[in-house]
Amino acid sequence: MSPEDRLRIYVAGPYTANPEACTARAIQAGSKLLENGMAPFVPHLSHYWEKEHSAFKAHGYEDWMGIDLSWIRAADCVVRLPGKSAGADREVQLATELGIPVIHVGFDFSSAQKPGEIQVANVRKAAQAHRDAKDALAGVWEYANPAITNRVRVPEGHVIVHTNAEQAGVVASPEIPVRQALDMIAAIFEKNADYANEESWRSNFKDVAAQQGMSSDIDACNTLIAVKQARLRSLAKNGTTPKNESVEDTLLDRATYAVIALAMYLEDKETADGTE
Numbered sequence: 001m002s003p004e005d006r007l008r009i010y011v012a013g014p015y016t017a018n019p020e021a022c023t024a025r026a027i028q029a030g031s032k033l034l035e036n037g038m039a040p041f042v043p044h045l046s047h048y049w050e051k052e053h054s055a056f057k058a059h060g061y062e063d064w065m066g067i068d069l070s071w072i073r074a075a076d077c078v079v080r081l082p083g084k085s086a087g088a089d090r091e092v093q094l095a096t097e098l099g100i101p102v103i104h105v106g107f108d109f110s111s112a113q114k115p116g117e118i119q120v121a122n123v124r125k126a127a128q129a130h131r132d133a134k135d136a137l138a139g140v141w142e143y144a145n146p147a148i149t150n151r152v153r154v155p156e157g158h159v160i161v162h163t164n165a166e167q168a169g170v171v172a173s174p175e176i177p178v179r180q181a182l183d184m185i186a187a188i189f190e191k192n193a194d195y196a197n198e199e200s201w202r203s204n205f206k207d208v209a210a211q212q213g214m215s216s217d218i219d220a221c222n223t224l225i226a227v228k229q230a231r232l233r234s235l236a237k238n239g240t241t242p243k244n245e246s247v248e249d250t251l252l253d254r255a256t257y258a259v260i261a262l263a264m265y266l267e268d269k270e271t272a273d274g275t276e
Contacts, residue, residue, distance in 0.1 A: 006039035007127040010072055010095070012088040013081025015044055022083075023047045029081060029105070029118055036120045038127070041075065043068045061087075069094055077127035078102045079118060099187025101126035133186045185256050202264060218268075221261040228254035 011029050015022045023044040030040035046064055065087055072078065078095045080088060080102055092102050103123050200206070205217035214220050228250050235242060235250075242250075 006037060007076045007124065008074055009033050009038050009040045009123060009127060010075040010078045011040055011042045012078055012091040014083035014085040014088060019047050025081060029079060032118050041071050073098065075100055076131045077123055079123060080104045082106055099183060101130050184252055185259055218261055218264045221257050221264065225254055225257045
């Protein structure tokens with residue numbers, strides 16, 4: 001992995017209770033991650049900015065939180081150091097909402113103040129899985145500046161260009177809702193790893209196919225898509241409001257299974273091309 005591609009790890013943890021000590025612990029955690037080839041972001045370092053250079057301008061609590069929360073969005077993983085912290089809890093909440101994995105570090109057994117050892121392997125695995133999922137979805141939809149070209153690029157180099165959004169019947173800036181949907185799919189896609197074994201990320205679908213006598217795991221995935229589609233049709237026909245799984249959840253599941261089926265197809269295609 002090249003230096004610019006290092007996994008971005010956000011270090012969240014207490015600060016206000018004891019700024020000097022908490023900053024030192026956060027730096028120690030960041031150093032551990034840096035030594036293992038990752039790119040840690042330690043927000044506690046703003047302590048020295050405020051302490052040594054506050055003469056330029058004093059910043060309020062929400063100023064610093066705004067900066068920190070902005071960097072959460074760029075993280076591949078969040079490491080939450082132990083201890084009470086309303087700010088760190090807000091950071092973890094945002095990461096969770098965005099589908100960014102959070103690794104919690106407990107206290108060392110020998111001290112109620114000292115953080116325990118960071119499980120670097122777990123951090124790396126979670127961060128890499130999150131980045132892989134984001135990269136996979138980034139290949140499904142990539143947007144140029146819609147104000148210039150209103151262009152949407154889809155996989156395999158197919159490009160659709162709309163010079164006039166109204167004539168094309170599309171909105172000029174579809175990025176926000178579509179990106180939001182893709183982020184939701186990415187978060188669900190990562191959970192699939194909990195059901196797969198170490199041999200293959202497709203193992204759970206292969207198991208379903210074997211149980212039902214299907215010819216392939218793609219058939220199993222397509223069946224799950226059909227189940228979700230049937231549920232949507234039933235809800236639309238009856239005009240009822242679901243009491244359990246919402247329409248949004250059903251749409252999300254259907255979209256996720258579709259992405260997984262596409263990934264299976266592309267993997268099989270690549271394998272077949274490599275054996276020819």
